[in-house]
Amino acid sequence: MSSKQRVRPGGRSARVQASVHTAVRELMEERGREALTVPLVAQRAGVTPSTIYRRWGNLQELLSDVAVERLRPDTEPEDHGDLRSDLTAWAEQFLDEMTSASGRAYVRDALLGDPDGSNAGQCSAYAAEQIDVILARATDREENTPGVETVMDRIVAPMMYRILFRPAGLDAAYARRLVTELLGLRGKGDE
Template sequence: MNERERARRPGGRSARVAAEVHQAVTDLINERGYGNFTVGDVAARAGVADSSIYRRWGNLATLLTDVALTRLNAQSPMPDTGSLAGDLRTYAAQVAREITGPDGLALLRLAVALSSQGHQGQQAGDDLLAERTRQLQSMLDRAVERGEHAPDALSVVDHILAPMYVRVLLGIGPLTPEYVDGLVDRLLVTSTR
């Protein structure tokens, strides 16, 4: 296998390095908080050279954005239960599990921190919201195709995701199944008016 074929092969060393670097970022955010580590710290934690990180991501802000977007895309697959209510309940429960899981708080803090870091940070925040909105819209479009009345994606963010994110970020009570279902119920009632 020549070098060009090796570079195109999915997975392999490149995917392992990216996963190790992403995990190193998440661990460092958990331990030190946003803004309290460098590319060198990430490289040391991941067991790679600084130059590997700079070559692939260019700078720390781009790496952090990639971590947030990659984790967002890997999490919360859009359910297809056959009804909007079922899809929203399943999706909300998945998000609640993720953001209360081992890396959930770190990823939420990363998203918040990125969005407040100048133009590049604002772009990262916009990219995160755009990706989440795109994912939600696919679920909402399916509901409309089935003949259901569906809210817009931003309403899902406002009524379901934002309250959960705020509770986790501020450490306000658990995200019980009853609480999460209540968020979905309120959105469904509001969107049918």
Template sequence: MSRKQMVRPGGRSARVQAAVHSAVRELLTEVGRDALTVPLVAQRAEVTPSTIYRRWGDLAELLSDVAVERLRPDGAPADHGDLRADLTAWAEQFLDEMASPSGRAYTRDALLGDPDGSNAGQCSAYAAEQLDAILTRATDRGEPAPDVETTMDRVVAPLMYRILFRPSGLDATYAQRLVTDLLDTPGADRT
């Protein structure tokens, strides 16, 4: 079994993961990323460095694992009564969280320590699950709604590109415009 397959361990493994993740978050705040080392994390988590190397491979993969967990949404997206309001609120919140210094740092960490692409896939799945909840709710109310992939391509992808590569001038108005363009485009993939 590879390290990546141990996403939700139980028992002792879960306690080790929780202790190591907590140690990483605390040490990032206390000493910063440049001073962070596996032995320092191990000491704080009260495990051996070999435990960390065996489970995560190296510091980059450990930081990636911590980042993916931190990028997991806390709950279902809010219901504002209609698709436009739900999707706009979600896009604004997504932009606010992901464009923050910590959001960009977690995104970079998630991608840097991800040799097989599974962490990027998990982060993408988080967004897709949130959008699916919004779009399903709209469909259940009788509203026409685009599909998840179209919404990912037309809202999430441009947001992430701008967050990572062109963050200047990025604000809620941009997120609102993406939603408006998606929902107001004639012939858009809508059910």
């Protein structure tokens, strides 16, 4: 079971979560991911190991929760004035972040300690929310706008698939090509 169901908004539960997440991030930076253990994290966070086991089950599920938190976008996508520019900038930045050493580790962690798939689903929801913002702006500008699931299939999915399974040749030019191949077919003078 994921921790989410047990997390109360605010209160002690939220404080425990914050201090444990912080402890994981600090220890990862100081000692590297391989050195992490539940007792070490508990000591740094000022909680007992059993608090962590009760709440997260094991280290892998804790790392998955921390990874999803790190993958949450902290700003809205930039507004460059048209759909093609917005999607291109977003895709380039997404690929850049996800192909970094820490991005790859977070994606991997998010997937691994996630028996019910809720954390993976949350990662995907973050991307879809960002794309929704971009598409809503394009609709407001009366641009010809694809649906969010189409953008997930045509831009997000190929990038994430290649990051996980087929990483050769992943660069900004690839991200741009995916956008061009999607929007080039939709006319409205975007070429």
